[in-house]
Amino acid sequence: MPVIRNLRRAVRGAKRRTVDLSHPSRSPLGNTVVNCVVYEDGVRQSGACPVDEAMQRVQKSGRGFVWLGLHEPSAEEFARIAELFELHPLAVEDAVHAHQRPKLEAYDETLFAVFKTCRYVEHQELTATSEVVDTGELMVFTGHQFVITIRHGRHGSLGPLREGLERNPELLATGPSSVLHAIADHVVDDFLAVADAMQDDIDQVETAVFSEHAARARSEAGRIYQLKRELLELRRAVAPLDRPLQALATRSLPPVDPDIRAYFRDVADHQARVTEQIGAYDALLDSILQAHLAQVTVAQNEDMRKITAWAAIVAVPTMVCGVYGMNFEHMPELRWVYGYPLTLGVITLACFVIHRGFRRNGWLWRPLPGPRPGNSPGGDGGRAGLAFRIGAHAEQEPRQPRPAHRVLVHEEDHRQ
Numbered sequence: 001m002p003v004i005r006n007l008r009r010a011v012r013g014a015k016r017r018t019v020d021l022s023h024p025s026r027s028p029l030g031n032t033v034v035n036c037v038v039y040e041d042g043v044r045q046s047g048a049c050p051v052d053e054a055m056q057r058v059q060k061s062g063r064g065f066v067w068l069g070l071h072e073p074s075a076e077e078f079a080r081i082a083e084l085f086e087l088h089p090l091a092v093e094d095a096v097h098a099h100q101r102p103k104l105e106a107y108d109e110t111l112f113a114v115f116k117t118c119r120y121v122e123h124q125e126l127t128a129t130s131e132v133v134d135t136g137e138l139m140v141f142t143g144h145q146f147v148i149t150i151r152h153g154r155h156g157s158l159g160p161l162r163e164g165l166e167r168n169p170e171l172l173a174t175g176p177s178s179v180l181h182a183i184a185d186h187v188v189d190d191f192l193a194v195a196d197a198m199q200d201d202i203d204q205v206e207t208a209v210f211s212e213h214a215a216r217a218r219s220e221a222g223r224i225y226q227l228k229r230e231l232l233e234l235r236r237a238v239a240p241l242d243r244p245l246q247a248l249a250t251r252s253l254p255p256v257d258p259d260i261r262a263y264f265r266d267v268a269d270h271q272a273r274v275t276e277q278i279g280a281y282d283a284l285l286d287s288i289l290q291a292h293l294a295q296v297t298v299a300q301n302e303d304m305r306k307i308t309a310w311a312a313i314v315a316v317p318t319m320v321c322g323v324y325g326m327n328f329e330h331m332p333e334l335r336w337v338y339g340y341p342l343t344l345g346v347i348t349l350a351c352f353v354i355h356r357g358f359r360r361n362g363w364l365w366r367p368l369p370g371p372r373p374g375n376s377p378g379g380d381g382g383r384a385g386l387a388f389r390i391g392a393h394a395e396q397e398p399r400q401p402r403p404a405h406r407v408l409v410h411e412e413d414h415r416q
Contacts, residue, residue: 032073034151035162040064042169052084058145065176066146069158072098073150085146088112095139098152102237104244109254111142113180113244115187116237117156120197126204128222132230133194135237140183142255147176149183161186177256181263184245188267191238191274195281198234201227202281202288209292221296224289228282235278241271309358316350 038045038054040063049057054066068081075096082092088107094100094114105112117136126132136153149158165172165182172178205227209220245268247253249261256264320343324331333339358364 032070032077034069034071034158036066036068037162038064038066039172042171042173044166051081055084055146064145065143067162067176067179068146068148069162070148070150072152078150081148085141085143085148086110087141087148091141095141095150098137100137100139102240102244104247106253109143111140111180111253111255113140113142113184114138115140115183115241117151117153117187118190118194118234118237119155120194126201126223126227128226130223130226132198132201132227133233135233138183138187140180142176142180144176144255147179156187156190158183158186174257174260175255177260180248180256181260181267184248184264184267185270188241188270188274191234192270194234195274195277198227198231198281202284206284206288209288209295220292221289224285224292228285228289231278231281231285235275235282238271238274238278242268242275245271305363309355309363312358313351313354316354317347320347 033051036048036051036054038049038057040061045064051066051068054068058064058066070078070081073081073096078092078096081087082089087095087110091105091107091110091112094112100114102116103114115138117138119134119136121131121134123130123132134153134155136151136156138152138156139150141148141150151158161182165179205220205223209224245264248256249264249268252258324333324343333343336342355364
C-alpha cells in the first residue's frame with residue numbers, strides 16, 4: 001500500500017543522520033585529504049598536522065597509529081603518500097583507479113582491502129528506468145601504524161564511523177585492525193539496509209502483477225527486469241566479499257589483532273545472510289516474472305479467441321451472400337417471393353446459434369454457469385463451467401494477505 005511504503009521511507013529517513021559538511025571528518029568532496037588524525041591508546045590527539053609529521057610522530061612515540069582519509073585522489077597526489085607509507089605499486093594502482101572487485105590482498109606487513117559501498121535511492125514509484133541501488137568504492141590500507149581509507153563516489157562517508165570509534169577508546173586502542181573491522185561492519189550494515197528497502201519495491205511489483213488488470217499492463221515486465229538489474233548490482237557488491245571476510249576471520253594476518261579476529265566472524269555471518277537474502281529475492285522476482293508472462297499469454301489467447309469467434313460469426317453471412325452474389329441465371333430462390341426474408345432468417349438464426357455456442361464455451365464474454373446440456377460434469381463443458389465457478393468465487397473472495405514472515409533480515413537484528 002502507498003501509505004505503508006511512504007511510512008517506511010519516512011522511518012528510514014529518520015534513522016539516517018544528517019551529515020554536517022563543516023566537520024573535518026565530513027568535509028566536502030572537493031578536497032582529496034578528508035582528514036588526518038593521530039590516535040594514541042585509543043584517544044584522538046588534538047591538533048591537525050600534515051601526513052608526514054603525523055607519521056613521524058607515531059614512529060617516534062612507538063605507539064598509536066595514523067588514520068588518513070582520502071577522497072578520489074589522483075595518481076600524482078597519491079604517489080607521495082604511497083612513498084611515505086611504502087605501499088605496494090600494484091595496490092597503489094588499484095586504489096587510484098576505481099571499479100575494482102571486492103578483495104583482500106596482503107603485501108608484506110600491509111593489508112589492502114576493497115569494499116563496495118551501497119546506498120538505496122529513494123523514489124516515489126518504481127519505473128522501468130528507476131535507479132534503486134547506487135554503488136561506490138572504499139579502499140583500505142592497513143598497517144601496524146597506519147590506516148588509509150580511499151573513497152570513490154558521493155556516499156559512504158566515514159565521519160559518523162570515526163566518531164563512533166572515538167567514543168570507544170578501548171576498542172580503538174587495539175590498533176588499526178579495529179578500524180578495518182568497523183569499516184567492514186559498516187559496509188555490511190549498509191547492505192542490510194539496502195536489502196530491507198528493496199523488499200518494499202518487490203512487494204509493490206508483486207501486488208501490481210497479481211492485481212485485476214495486471215495482464216493488460218505490459219510495463220510490469222520492465223519494472224521487474226529493472227529490479228533484477230539493480231539486485232544484480234547489489235549482488236556484485238556483496239557476494240565477492242565472502243572470501244575476504246572469511247580470511248580476516250580465520251587466517252592469521254600480520255596487522256590484524258587476534259582479539260579483533262572474532263569480530264570479523266560476526267561480520268562474515270551477516271554478509272552470508274545478506275547473500276542468502278539476495279538469492280531469495282532473485283528467485284522471487286523470477287517467479288513473479290514468469291507469472292506475469294503467463295498472465296500476458298492468457299490475455300493474448302483470450303483476445304485471439306474473441307477475434308476467431310467473431311470471424312466465424314461473420315463468415316456465415318459472407319458465405320451466403322457470396323453464393324447468391326454469383327448471379328447465376330437458374331437460381332430458384334432469386335425469383336421466389338419469400339427467398340429474401342428466408343435468407344435473412346437463416347443468416348440470423350445461424351449467427352445466433354454460433355454466437356450462443358461461443359458464449360457458452362467462454363469465447364465471448366463469460367460462459368454461462370453450469371455444464372452444457374447433454375455433457376457430464378467430467379466432460380469439456382463441465383470443466384468450462386467448473387472453471388467459471390472457481391473464477392467467479394475467486395473474484396468474490398478478497399485475496400488473503402501474504403504471511404507475515406519474510407526472508408528479510410533487519411539491520412537491527414544483527415548488530416552486536
